[in-house]
Each structure stands twice: as C-alpha cells, then as structure tokens.
Amino acid sequence: MDSNEKLNQLKEEVYNQIADNMNSYGFPSTIGLVMGIIYYEREPMTLEQLSERTGMSKTRMSQAVRQLIQLNLARKVYGQGSRKDLYTVEQDYYSTFINLFTQNWRQTVQRNEQIKRRMRRELEELLAEDNLTDAEREDAEDLYQETEVSLEFSDWLSRMVDFFESGEIFKYVPKNVKK
Incomplete structure (x- = not known):
C-alpha cells in the first residue's frame, strides 16, 4: 500500500x-x-x-x-x-459539541414544559371538582407536586443550556489544559 x-x-x-x-x-x-x-x-x-x-x-x-x-x-x-x-x-470541535447537545436539550425542555404545563392545568381543573374521593384527590395532588418538580428541573436544564451556549462553561472547564 x-x-x-x-x-x-x-x-x-x-x-x-x-x-x-x-x-x-x-x-x-x-x-x-x-x-x-x-x-x-x-x-x-x-x-x-x-x-x-x-x-x-x-x-x-x-x-x-x-x-x-x-x-x-x-x-x-x-x-x-x-x-x-x-x-x-463548523471547524471548531467545541462549538460542534455545544450545538449538538444544546439542540437536543433545548428541544427536550420545550417539549417537557408544554406537556407539564398542560398537565398542571388539567390537574388544577380536576382538583377544583367537588366529586373527587380522598384517594383521587391525594393522587392528583401528588401528581401536581411531581409536575412542579419536573418544571423546576426543566428550568434548571434551560439555564444549563444557556450556560453552554454563552460559553460560560469554558471559565470552569477550559478548552485547552496543558498537562
């Protein structure tokens, strides 16, 4: 050869x-x-x-x-x-990585937020009804709390995406570290 x-x-x-x-x-x-x-x-x-x-x-x-x-x-x-x-x-490996991952994360955040906001609305309507049993009300309240936790996570993930996209990540994890 x-x-x-x-x-x-x-x-x-x-x-x-x-x-x-x-x-x-x-x-x-x-x-x-x-x-x-x-x-x-x-x-x-x-x-x-x-x-x-x-x-x-x-x-x-x-x-x-x-x-x-x-x-x-x-x-x-x-x-x-x-x-x-x-x-x-794109010729920059770092930009490529950030573009790939933040694209997926951003889409996941948007999709999850839409679903969770709809669920929260529906759960609020359900909890406003008078005909729920105690067990149903407890299940609905638990699900509502879980939805709130999930939305908090989506907010954190969105801020992490911003952290990567802004380049702030490189202050904490520098691109070039010589050993």
Whole structure:
C-alpha cells in the first residue's frame, strides 16, 4: 500500500469515527460522515461531490446537509465561478459539541414544559371538582407536586443550556489544559 492509499484509508477511519460519534449523540451517522468529509477536505463541497464521495444519492446528501444547517454545523457559502451551491462545516470541535447537545436539550425542555404545563392545568381543573374521593384527590395532588418538580428541573436544564451556549462553561472547564 502506497502512502496516498494509506492516507486515504486513515481519512476514511476518521470519517467513520465522526459518523459513529454522531450516532452516539442521537443523530444519523450520515450527517457525521458528510461533516467529516467536508471538514477534512478543508474546502466547501457541492452535493454532487458529496454524493460521489459517499456513494449515496444527491437527495440523501441534500437531507444530510439540511440537517447540518439546522444544527448550525454547516452553512452555504459562495464559491467564485461556481453556480452550484457549496457547503462548509463548523471547524471548531467545541462549538460542534455545544450545538449538538444544546439542540437536543433545548428541544427536550420545550417539549417537557408544554406537556407539564398542560398537565398542571388539567390537574388544577380536576382538583377544583367537588366529586373527587380522598384517594383521587391525594393522587392528583401528588401528581401536581411531581409536575412542579419536573418544571423546576426543566428550568434548571434551560439555564444549563444557556450556560453552554454563552460559553460560560469554558471559565470552569477550559478548552485547552496543558498537562
């Protein structure tokens, strides 16, 4: 195996590692593969180029790039002399990590808060009824208290997301610590 083949093999391993990492984070491995390819090519790429590199359809590449854009991990860029859309990816590992995790956490917080607020309203209506047995009232009050605790947790998680997104985390866990 010549050095160029060895280098290409090692790049493929890195692409697959990024794809596996994305899968571990709860995202399709395809977007990790696309991200790795663009990242290590060090230049913007078209959907056609990505399709050729991965062996996947242009439609799948379009979906993967769209997901990366929604996660703030990729963006469309202008390429002088090119009429095709070019895409580049976030080059900062720390920003990538924060974007991935805070995206999931923020969605979880929003979804849970909506459910818990609806439950709280319904429980308040139920508790206002006169025909509840003592056992039903106790169960409803317990559930109401649990809903309040859950909303407090959602508030904490939301503040933690803000802590990460603001970069404040790096005051406490610095990016570069030399040993």
